[in-house]
Amino acid sequence: MNLALKHILILFVLINVSCKRTLAEEQDATAPVTEIQNDIEKVEPPHWWIGFKNQDLQLLIKHPNIGKATAKINYAGVSLVKTHTADSPNYLFLDLEISETAKAGQFNITFQLKDDSELIQTYELKSREKSAEDYIGFNSSDAIYLITPDRFANANPENDEVKGLLQQGIDRTDGYARHGGDLQGITNHLDYIENLGFTAIWPCPVLINDMPKGSYHGYAMTDFYKVDPRFGTLEDYKKLASELDSRDMKLIMDQVANHCGLEHWWMKDLPFKDWVNYQENYEKNIDNWDNKTTITSNHRRTSNQDLYASKKDNEGMTDGWFVSSMPDLNQRNPFMAKYIIQNSIWWVETLGLGGIRQDTYPYPDKDFMSNWAGSIMAEYPNFSIVGEEWSYNPLLIAYWQDGHKNADGYDSNLKSTMDFAMQRTIVEALNEEESWDKGLIKMYEGLANDFVYASPKDIMVFPDNHDMSRIFTQLDGNITNTKMALSYLLMLPRIPQIYYGTEILMDDFDKPGDHGLIRTDFPGGWEGDTVNAFTGEGLSNDQKDMQLYLKTVLNYRKSSKAIHQGKTIHFAPINGIYVLARVTDNETVVHIINKNETTQDLDLSRFEELGLSGKSLSNIITKETMIWNSSLKLEGKGSTILTTKTL
Missing domain, CATH: 2.60.40.1180 (Golgi alpha-mannosidase II)
Structure with a gap:
């Protein structure tokens, strides 16, 4: 072997060894954990992603006496910045920083206990499936189909009852019992929804409501990271989102930042003394709490804007419990605030959402709500959020929309609000006899109020929803008036939302305003139904005509610039x-x-x-x-x- 060749071989060996050493060092820092360990009772969020603008992540750790533990993390690009104890010894909060260099993978969080024993929790960072700019929210080109999932279609009767949950049984004759509708039921009928001309769906919440009664509606959540098994699984939820995406349709998630259900897992062991509002009152009476205990509240939402509002009224508005079975979350607690914001982002990423509808928007701390919406929109600049403000005063609706110049300087960061004012105006205008100040002039002047809005086309308008009488009922069963109401609002510079069943003249005449009746089962969603609105079988001529009418208007609207x-x-x-x-x-x-x-x-x-x-x-x-x-x-x-x- 000549000398030159020998030198080349030696150099090759040295380079190879060096490369292997470098690769080994890199793998040591970021390689997947070979043995997944889950010693901890709860870690929330259950996983996270790399690549966010905000590199901070706060983990809630729940485990007996975990507050006395010392936590350690050894993963390239992830730093444990600070550890926080809580008032309860069973919580620990970890502040992590996930740098731009962090890679997707699994790593262990080690908890060293006082007795020198260890608990190990494997945590995962995932790669994001699409860029932040590709999360496109709903807008005025969309038409949204609102669904109460329990009442739409039951595709899987096997999940109707789940052992261990507080409310058992299916009773379709009881408007306040569970009826069995589920996520798969919605997925199975996307052809119907799409063919009607809708481009987005908004299901009422499907997270678990492990409550002794009224669990079907979804607004008393008992775990913010768990799908109610009576609606299906997380995979069922993801499948719905995926099927919608494949049709270029959007999924809007109904979220609740104001309250949780009384049976939420943390209500048995609250981490801080101020985790929920009026917590001391609750804890003093917890053994005798019967869901009827009075908590000081004030539902006068104008106190958010009122220059003359008393401190007492402001406190009652922000801190008062919505109802006694729904504890009011204290968003002024920084750990609660972080928890809610992260939970919203977790669901955006998990489902690839096309929007969020935020329940009872004016009830939480309004500065927090500005931070909440701002945090989401900072990560997803093309996203959309609509907030529920049940007010008939356009000034109050305008206050909550991003870009409105408020006297108190408040900026909500909220792209869309809900137009209850226009909804009521349309009903009154069509029900009244014509005169100089009644009838259609009300509709005309209602739209003339748009000068107060920062962006009228980003406001959501609707004929009815899950909390009010059906539009057909509100218009006294007048089919022509119902068509006029629907066609008018579908022509407005707005984002329209239609409640399921409006297309077949569903009503609540027997007991107007009754929530159980408003949320009637959609015919054809259950095996054995004699009427099937999905196929048209058994519908009256009036119902078929309305279905076709709405379908025609919606499908024209879909392509109308x-x-x-x-x-x-x-x-x-x-x-x-x-x-x-x-x-x-x-x-x-x-x-x-x-x-x-x-x-x-x-x-x-x-x-x-x-x-x-x-x-x-x-x-x-x-x-x-x-x-x-x-x-x-x-x-x-x-x-x-x-x-x-x-x-």
Whole structure:
């Protein structure tokens, strides 16, 4: 062997050894844990991800006497910054920093106890499945289908009852019992929902409500990281999200930051003395708590904005329990605040959400809610959050929307609020006889209030929801009025939400406002149902007609840039006729409401500014065409929707 070749071989060996050593060192720092250990009772969040803008993560550790332990982590890119004890010895909070260099993988957290024994918990950091910018929220191009999951469709009767839970049994004759609807039931009927023209669904909460009664509605959560097994599994939830994504549809998660259920696991051992509001009152009476104990509360939401509100009223609003079976969470506790924010982000990542609907938005601490929404939007700049503000005053609705200039300087970071004011206005306008200050003029002036909103098209409007009488009931069973209400709100510069069953005229006439009746089972969702709204079998002619009507309007709306983004122009009602138009350069949509029972000739010269003279327009319901000239014949009471697009 010549000398040069020998030197080359030696150099190759040295490089190979060096590379192996470097690779070994890297693997030692980030290699997956070969033995997964789960010695700890609870660790929340149960896992996390790399690559967030905010590199901080706080772990809640729950285990007997864990507060006396010393925690250690040895994983490249992850630093244990600080350990916090709680008032209860059974909690420990760990502040972690996950740097940009951290890699996905598993690592052990070692807890050294006072007796020198060790507990080991394996924790996982995951890679994010898509970029933050790819989380696209709902907007004015969407139409949202609201579902009460327990009442929509029962695809898996085997999960109707789960041993060990407090509420047992299925009773479809009882509006407040469980009926058996589940996540798979929604997934199985996505074809129906998509074909109707919806682009997003909002199911009421499906996290576990292990409560002795009323557990079906989902708003009394007893574990913020666990799907209620009567609705299915986390995999069922993920499957629903995946199926929606494959259809270019969005999943909106209903979340609750204000309260939990009285049977939440932490209520048996609260970590801090101020984990929930009025905690001392609760702990003094815990042995005799019967869900009827009075906790000081004040549901006057105006105290959030009121310049003259007393401290007592403010305290009652923010700290008071929503109801006595739903403890009010104290978001001023920094650990609670962090917990709620992280929980929301965990679900966004886990499900690939297309939005969050936040329940009872004005009830929690409003500064926290600004931080909560701001933290989510900072991570997901194209995301959407809508907050429930049940107020009929546009000033209060506007206060909570991001970008509104509030007198107190408050900025909510909340993209969307819910338009209860417009909902009530539409109902009143259609139910009332016409006069100078009643009827359609109310609808017109209600929309005229949009000047107060920072972004009207980002507000969510709806004819009804899971907490109020069905729109068909509110309109006294008048089918024509119901069609006018639906068509009008679907033309507005808004994000529309429709409650399941509206398309088949579901009602609560027997007991208006009764929640159990409002949330009636969707026909065809249970084996043996004699009526099936998914197929049309057994529906009345009126129900089929409404179903087709809504389907036609929604599917037109789906591709209408004018409705999604167009300029809005409306004309004050005259003689019981109200005209609204949505206009872009390439499309004009004209919506006409006629409350007269008789045929009317509408003089079109008043609408010259729409630039439609001599143009051909199509009726999106009848498909008939007309030339926009001097007048238009309106054949009695109802809505007319015309478009310049070719159908």
